[in-house]
Amino acid sequence: MSTTQTITGQRRGTISRMSDPAADHVLIIEDEANIASFAQMYLEAAGYRVTIADRGDEGLRIAQEEQPALVLLDLMLPGLDGYEITRRLRADGRQPIIMLTARDDAVDKVVGLELGADDYVTKPFNPRELVARVRAVLRRAEESGHQSAVPEDTVIELDGLRVEVGGREVFVDGELVALTPKEFDLLVTLLDQRGLVLTREQLLERVWGFTFLGDSRTIDVHVRQLRRKLGDACPIQTVWGTGYKVAAKR
Numbered sequence: 001m002s003t004t005q006t007i008t009g010q011r012r013g014t015i016s017r018m019s020d021p022a023a024d025h026v027l028i029i030e031d032e033a034n035i036a037s038f039a040q041m042y043l044e045a046a047g048y049r050v051t052i053a054d055r056g057d058e059g060l061r062i063a064q065e066e067q068p069a070l071v072l073l074d075l076m077l078p079g080l081d082g083y084e085i086t087r088r089l090r091a092d093g094r095q096p097i098i099m100l101t102a103r104d105d106a107v108d109k110v111v112g113l114e115l116g117a118d119d120y121v122t123k124p125f126n127p128r129e130l131v132a133r134v135r136a137v138l139r140r141a142e143e144s145g146h147q148s149a150v151p152e153d154t155v156i157e158l159d160g161l162r163v164e165v166g167g168r169e170v171f172v173d174g175e176l177v178a179l180t181p182k183e184f185d186l187l188v189t190l191l192d193q194r195g196l197v198l199t200r201e202q203l204l205e206r207v208w209g210f211t212f213l214g215d216s217r218t219i220d221v222h223v224r225q226l227r228r229k230l231g232d233a234c235p236i237q238t239v240w241g242t243g244y245k246v247a248a249k250r
């Protein structure tokens with residue numbers, strides 16, 4: 001089997017978010033008015049422009065029409081639930097989503113992250129933590145839209161797997177495979193560090209931009225999804241007790 005990494009001249013344009021009027025716009029989709037206005041107060045104090053939708057269907061419409069920089073999303077909503085909103089927004093693109101989940105509901109978090117949410121905050125939340133999460137997710141979105149550690153024109157080919165970094169597309173035996181933004185970033189991060197073991201904490205830091213408080217399970221969920229989607233072409237190996245790696249070039 002051949003193992004090659006080639007650089008091609010292929011380059012795709014990225015949209016500059018700096019000049020985008022929606023760059024500081026946060027949409028809160030939450031039917032509990034006191035929670036929504038509490039989050040709004042702190043986010044506005046931090047310099048964000050905030051819109052609140054108290055129904056899921058209305059929230060989805062605003063998210064699609066106004067393209068806010070980030071969506072803060074409750075799960076149980078009248079009209080349309082948060083899972084379905086996440087699914088539909090992910091079908092459209094990479095708009096960052098932070099889910100608001102009930103305390104200790106691990107299933108909610110896992111399902112939401114698998115659907116492609118970027119992060120979650122448990123209710124009741126500390127408003128400073130909420131603002132920090134919003135900043136971190138937006139910073140990562142900005143960086144992945146502009147510059148990544150891996151040059152945009154990189155194409156990685158490895159045993160039936162082809163990763164086009166600029167177009168954010170992954171192919172297995174020539175077939176396009178749909179990955180969530182975080183699955184893609186995790187795969188590219190590991191491919192870029194071939195031969196090195198990365199701990200779950202390092203991966204959280206590099207892919208999510210900060211360390212979740214003790215929740216390294218997020219990484220395991222994403223690796224499991226990558227293995228399911230890529231099948232035998234998934235190059236990620238588990239290093240027991242440590243983390244994950246992609247084997248060095250042979």
Ligand code: CA
Pocket residue numbers: 030031032074075076077
């Ligand atoms: Ca609710």
